[in-house]
Amino acid sequence: MSARSNKPHEIVERALELSRADGCVVIADEQSTANLRWAGNALTTNGVTRGRTLTVVATVGGKQGTASGVVSRAAVTADELEPLVRAAEAAARGAGPAEDAQALVAGVPESPDFKDAPAETSSAVFADFAPALGEAFARARAGGRELYGFANHELVSSYVGTSTGLRLRHDQPNGTLELNAKSPDRTRSAWAGRSTRDFKDVDPAALDAELAVRLGWAQRRIELPAGRYETLLPPTAVADLLIYQMWSASARDAAEGRTVFSKPGGGTRIGEKLTELPLTLRSDPNEPGLEASPFLLAHSSGDDQSVFDNGLPLSATEWIREGELNRLITSRHTAGLTGLPVSPAIGNIVLDGGEDKSLEEMVANTERGLLLTCLWYIREVDPATLLLTGLTRDGVYLVENGEVSGEVNNFRFNESPVSLLGRAVEAGRTEKTLPREWSDWFTRAAMPALRVPDFNMSSVSQGV
Amino acid sequence: MPHEVDQSFLALPLRALADAALARARALGAEHADFRFERVRSASWRLRDAKPSGSSDTTDLGYAVRVVHGGTWGFASGVDLSMDAAAKVASQAVAMAKLSAQVIKAAGSDERVELAGEPVHADRTWVSSYEIDPFTVPDEEKAGLLAEWSARLLAANGVNHVDASLLTVHENKFYADTAGTVTTQQRVRLHPQFTAVSVDESSGEFDSMRTIAPPVGRGWEYLTGQGWDWDSELEQIPELLAEKMRAPSVEAGLYDLVVDPSNLWLTIHESIGHATELDRALGYEAAYAGTSFATFDQLGKLRYGSELMNVTGDRTAEHGLATIGYDDEGVAGQSWDLVKDGTLVGYQLDRRIAKLTGFERSNGCAYADSPGHVPVQRMANVSLRPDPGGLATEDLIGGVDRGIYVVGDRSWSIDMQRYNFQFTGQRFFRIENGRIIGQLRDVAYQATTTDFWGSMAAVGGPQTYVLGGAFNCGKAQPGQVAAVSHGCPSALFKGVNILNTTQEAGR
Numbered sequence: 012m013s014a015r016s017n018k019p020h021e022i023v024e025r026a027l028e029l030s031r032a033d034g035c036v037v038i039a040d041e042q043s044t045a046n047l048r049w050a051g052n053a054l055t056t057n058g059v060t061r062g063r064t065l066t067v068v069a070t071v072g073g074k075q076g077t078a079s080g081v082v083s084r085a086a087v088t089a090d091e092l093e094p095l096v097r098a099a100e101a102a103a104r105g106a107g108p109a110e111d112a113q114a115l116v117a118g119v120p121e122s123p124d125f126k127d128a129p130a131e132t133s134s135a136v137f138a139d140f141a142p143a144l145g146e147a148f149a150r151a152r153a154g155g156r157e158l159y160g161f162a163n164h165e166l167v168s169s170y171v172g173t174s175t176g177l178r179l180r181h182d183q184p185n186g187t188l189e190l191n192a193k194s195p196d197r198t199r200s201a202w203a204g205r206s207t208r209d210f211k212d213v214d215p216a217a218l219d220a221e222l223a224v225r226l227g228w229a230q231r232r233i234e235l236p237a238g239r240y241e242t243l244l245p246p247t248a249v250a251d252l253l254i255y256q257m258w259s260a261s262a263r264d265a266a267e268g269r270t271v272f273s274k275p276g277g278g279t280r281i282g283e284k285l286t287e288l289p290l291t292l293r294s295d296p297n298e299p300g301l302e303a304s305p306f307l308l309a310h311s312s313g314d315d316q317s318v319f320d321n322g323l324p325l326s327a328t329e330w331i332r333e334g335e336l337n338r339l340i341t342s343r344h345t346a347g348l349t350g351l352p353v354s355p356a357i358g359n360i361v362l363d364g365g366e367d368k369s370l371e372e373m374v375a376n377t378e379r380g381l382l383l384t385c386l387w388y389i390r391e392v393d394p395a396t397l398l399l400t401g402l403t404r405d406g407v408y409l410v411e412n413g414e415v416s417g418e419v420n421n422f423r424f425n426e427s428p429v430s431l432l433g434r435a436v437e438a439g440r441t442e443k444t445l446p447r448e449w450s451d452w453f454t455r456a457a458m459p460a461l462r463v464p465d466f467n468m469s470s471v472s473q474g475v
Numbered sequence: 476m477p478h479e480v481d482q483s484f485l486a487l488p489l490r491a492l493a494d495a496a497l498a499r500a501r502a503l504g505a506e507h508a509d510f511r512f513e514r515v516r517s518a519s520w521r522l523r524d525a526k527p528s529g530s531s532d533t534t535d536l537g538y539a540v541r542v543v544h545g546g547t548w549g550f551a552s553g554v555d556l557s558m559d560a561a562a563k564v565a566s567q568a569v570a571m572a573k574l575s576a577q578v579i580k581a582a583g584s585d586e587r588v589e590l591a592g593e594p595v596h597a598d599r600t601w602v603s604s605y606e607i608d609p610f611t612v613p614d615e616e617k618a619g620l621l622a623e624w625s626a627r628l629l630a631a632n633g634v635n636h637v638d639a640s641l642l643t644v645h646e647n648k649f650y651a652d653t654a655g656t657v658t659t660q661q662r663v664r665l666h667p668q669f670t671a672v673s674v675d676e677s678s679g680e681f682d683s684m685r686t687i688a689p690p691v692g693r694g695w696e697y698l699t700g701q702g703w704d705w706d707s708e709l710e711q712i713p714e715l716l717a718e719k720m721r722a723p724s725v726e727a728g729l730y731d732l733v734v735d736p737s738n739l740w741l742t743i744h745e746s747i748g749h750a751t752e753l754d755r756a757l758g759y760e761a762a763y764a765g766t767s768f769a770t771f772d773q774l775g776k777l778r779y780g781s782e783l784m785n786v787t788g789d790r791t792a793e794h795g796l797a798t799i800g801y802d803d804e805g806v807a808g809q810s811w812d813l814v815k816d817g818t819l820v821g822y823q824l825d826r827r828i829a830k831l832t833g834f835e836r837s838n839g840c841a842y843a844d845s846p847g848h849v850p851v852q853r854m855a856n857v858s859l860r861p862d863p864g865g866l867a868t869e870d871l872i873g874g875v876d877r878g879i880y881v882v883g884d885r886s887w888s889i890d891m892q893r894y895n896f897q898f899t900g901q902r903f904f905r906i907e908n909g910r911i912i913g914q915l916r917d918v919a920y921q922a923t924t925t926d927f928w929g930s931m932a933a934v935g936g937p938q939t940y941v942l943g944g945a946f947n948c949g950k951a952q953p954g955q956v957a958a959v960s961h962g963c964p965s966a967l968f969k970g971v972n973i974l975n976t977t978q979e980a981g982r
């Protein structure tokens with residue numbers, strides 16, 4: 012193989028040329044990552060990686076319908092290209108008719124950078140950050156704090172070609188910084204996180220200073236029992252709850268009567284008012300600072316996504332519009348099944364429509380309530396209500412007369428995001444946030460803080 | 476007869492790349508270097524209502540070099556199968572170690588990475604115990620069986636929808652280090668699942684019932700009669716679901732629980748498996764997976780549970796998902812005690828943590844889920860030992876006046892120090908005066924780890940023992956998934972707090 016043919020767009024073209032199937036989609040993902048991890052004011056593990064995964068989707072027509080086969084391989088060499096294409100074709104022939112079969116997408120203009128080399132990250136992304144982190148360790152050590160955390164940067168350049176003529180490319184940077192400060196006896200713990208595209212907008216010293224304040228709040232400890240409390244959920248907690256809600260927003264499942272968005276008697280709850288607050292939950296590939304793929308990328312079919320939809324243009328979608336359920340997630344196939352508009356999932360989530368108030372202002376307006384830092388270990392308990400359980404983590408603070416008066420023990424909660432939206436009495440200013448629980452899978456979110464008058468703290472957790 | 480390692484894996488330039496990488500790392504002054512080449516093929520099939528709704532077949536292939544250089548870790552991985560590229564990856568790993576050293580220096584830390592010793596295992600091969608590699612079974616046969624079984628469930632009264640899935644994995648690893656250990660291994664595992672859903676359209680109520688067949692380190696023979704009676708389980712699902720739909724909502728309060736192995740494995744995983752990972756207990760996962768209440772200073776002292784509680788860690792159980800010949804640091808698979816007569820007596824270790832805490836040898840728990848990830852301490856098969864003369868499950872139930880028999884796992888959540896947990900299940904049977912009198916709905920059990928294990932009043936006999944487990948245990952940053960098994964008997968727990976989940980939802 013010549014060096015030239017290692018270019019991703021040429022590999023895509025070559026795989027398409029090799030195809031003998033009725034239809035073919037080829038996705039080349041060029042991925043690079045760099046990460047640093049630390050514990051107790053010292054770096055622990057680290058790494059840089061570079062890889063390519065080629066995914067071939069073959070579609071084969073038959074008497075009973077069109078079947079699809081999907082095969083992905085990392086580190087594909089020239090010799091392996093043809094076997095890979097044949098394997099996808101064999102998989103398609105071995106599968107029954109795919110229920111999500113549709114004509115492959117056509118007529119989308121070629122991405123201008125389709126023939127360009129992939130974008131790449133490396134340890135150089137931490138050139139300024141790493142020394143600043145080292146200084147933060149030194150300051151933390153001097154201040155009696157232990158820092159734990161993780162900085163990760165990834166870049167994926169995805170090249171998509173189809174037998175229907177699409178030639179598309181999307182570069183997705185994805186950076187996360189999590190900083191956790193603990194007292195040396197580990198009885199106090201505080202957390203801050205950021206999502207970033209390039210690590211130029213994150214400052215370890217500033218985050219460490221923020222955590223020092225919170226560890227200071229925790230010097231006064233207040234034990235509270237389980238119960239329902241007025242609670243301020245910060246943006247990260249709201250994001251984690253609403254991301255799970257979005258993952259549970261399949262139109263097909265709702266139409267089949269098996270989710271919180273099913274309507275008794277049949278159909279879905281689209282059109283129903285979920286909250287009296289004028290909140291809009293939306294996704295937009297062009298959201299500033301949270302840019303996500305403007306076309307659909309599906310490496311396999313699933314409940315709400317279809318490999319046949321690869322390349323489908325994505326546009327701004329309002330899932331909840333001014334409090335009213337407006338869209339559920341569909342592929343072209345499930346849109347047809349349910350009679351609902353085509354509205355695939357998009358790689359970011361934004362809740363807005365709250366008042367122009369910071370979390371600090373919301374604290375100042377609180378007579379007595381709990382201020383959370385973030386949520387953890389969120390799992391579904393009952394799909395009928397979308398009841399979720401989980402823990403508070405790294406700081407539950409008691410607010411009295413507009414000020415933090417001390418730190419409270421952690422709690423296990425049992426709550427449904429759908430119910431919370433209905434009970435929230437105040438939403439603050441929307442800001443970019445890192446969803447702590449789901450950041451391995453979903454990092455691009457902007458949320459307001461929410462005030463809930465009766466958040467269900469089901470039991471006390473001794474965990475710190 | 477045991478299988479041999481696939482020729483297609485052995486034909487890769489494993490040794491040449493290892494030699495190039497290890498030579499470069501040595502030349503650049505690394506105290507230790509290891510080279511790991513992996514090929515992991517994972518395939519999945521999903522069906523909705525007996526029709527194919529998605530499939531994937533993904534092969535990850537590549538290699539990694541990990542070094543200890545100047546007392547600091549460095550790690551890098553690559554995919555280009557040339558000796559030059561392997562040497563370059565080794566250089567990158569050393570460069571990462573140097574970058575780390577700068578940060579460590581700036582922080583004024585004096586912590587150095589050192590590894591516990593391990594005998595050299597020169598040129599060893601190990602293959603897991605299975606009969607038929609699922610990847611040699613034609614796709615038509617796999618999809619056909621899933622469709623037939625789905626259709627069987629779908630045809631039953633009261634079943635409106637059926638979800639089916641099958642995950643299969645074939646994993647090859649080659650490992651070589653500067654001490655001279657060279658291992659080549661192959662493992663196979665799979666996980667079939669079927670869920671029947673019932674919807675009462677008029678009331679809007681719905682519920683589901685899932686098979687409780689565990690994921691296993693076996694081959695396709697698991698679906699054709701070895702290790703599980705699928706016909707029997709599939710036959711029971713519709714009636715169990717119908718009974719659940721009619722069942723009354725549980726009254727919240729304290730109950731005695733007889734917990735079936737199909738549910739108890741997950742409670743063991745969360746409240747013992749993760750809590751006895753020494754890297755967690757020391758704080759290395761503090762910002763992510765969390766720490767442990769079972770801190771190192773309590774080794775040999777902590778009262779974990781009742782005297783009936785004996786828990787082992789092992790990487791040797793046949794068909795276990797964490798079973799290996801050698802771990803990802805070249806340490807041979809072992810078996811050891813974690814909890815003995817109710818007291819904490821051991822931890823899960825890797826070589827660095829073992830050395831740091833004064834153990835002579837690692838017990839072989841290092842694992843990386845892919846060539847692009849660094850090995851971390853991951854869970855062994857952590858299992859509750861049955862009582863050699865213990866009762867059958869029905870006899871455990873027979874001794875309960877007012878209680879619940881819990882079968883199958885569903886929802887799980889536990890705090891970052893592994894104290895407070897909450898679990899649901901597939902089916903909850905009400906026990907009155909030693910007899911089962913139908914199912915209950917909306918049940919969750921919630922407890923603190925040491926209270927729960929302290930309340931264990933009887934452990935079932937070997938006849939109740941089942942090796943359960945999961946494919947999707949998560950840990951570390953960047954996130955890694957690992958498959959792990961947990962064997963356990965049925966067991967009786969006294970006075971456990973039961974929640975009603977509709978009340979929890981405020982309805």
